[in-house]
Amino acid sequence: MKVFLLTHAREFDRGNSSGALAAGFAPSIVQRVRWSRVEPDPVIIDLLRSHSAALVYPDNARNVEEGAGPEAGSCETARFDSFVLLDGTWQEARKIYNRSPYLQAALKVRIAREGPSLYRRRRNQQPGGLCTAECVIELFEAKGEQALAAGLASAFEVFNALPCKGG
Template sequence: MKITLLTHQRELERKTNTGALALQHCGNMVERLVWARRSPAVDLVKAIECGKAVLVYPGGESRGTQLEDFAQVILIDATWQEARKIYNHSPYLKAAPRVTLTTDTASNYRLRRNQPNGGLCTAECVIEILRRHGENSAADRLHTAFIQFNQAGYARN
């Protein structure tokens, strides 16, 4: 199983970016690709075209699409506004099967404003994906790191 973070360029510099936590604590299960509007990653486009990758994105869930059925999961790692821009300007993402992550608990992420109800930050999404794929040890490591990151960042603000 591989989780691909399709990351907006601005996220690379943000101290509140939780995608970086996933990269640090999940080994080779998580990779980062910086989004390029005019030159998408060839391997990512091929994975979508071959039906090997699924996009986690809110709304319009494909019928019968199960997250666990895919070897590659794509997450857009950006602010909510930037994520919409990436999705809207990337025809190959619109061709991908889509799933929406729903959980019983609200997001614990408090370091950014304008979080939509039911929305999860990148690290929380990765934790949920790992658990659904039975990677509980990696999910636990990331969860612990996320709690510490969130608390430390909240104390700074």
């Protein structure tokens, strides 16, 4: 399993980045990739175009439990070993998505989770939206990686309780 965090440049400097937490917790599985509109990462483009990875994104996607065929543009997580997550504020994630045609054309999965996000280190959270670390935890669980999910959930709980310093 591999998770690529397509990360907005500003996110690298934020002290409250849950994506950095996830990448630091499982560096052999979770990798941060800097997003660029003018020089998109060729590995990400290839993974998405070849349907070897799915984009985890809430719009135009079905719940991972429901699934759908590739013709619908949405699939279930069981079909994939690699995932791409947009890592940044909600506004930055929309910008990344809207300015990257290869993301719009990608097969997509959406995390189906009961209850709201527990993330408290940023304001303006989207109703029903999850932070990057929570998405990675859900992907670990969906792929049967319970020990990784539990470990990251514990690290996230500690991280989430810390006072925010910057960003």
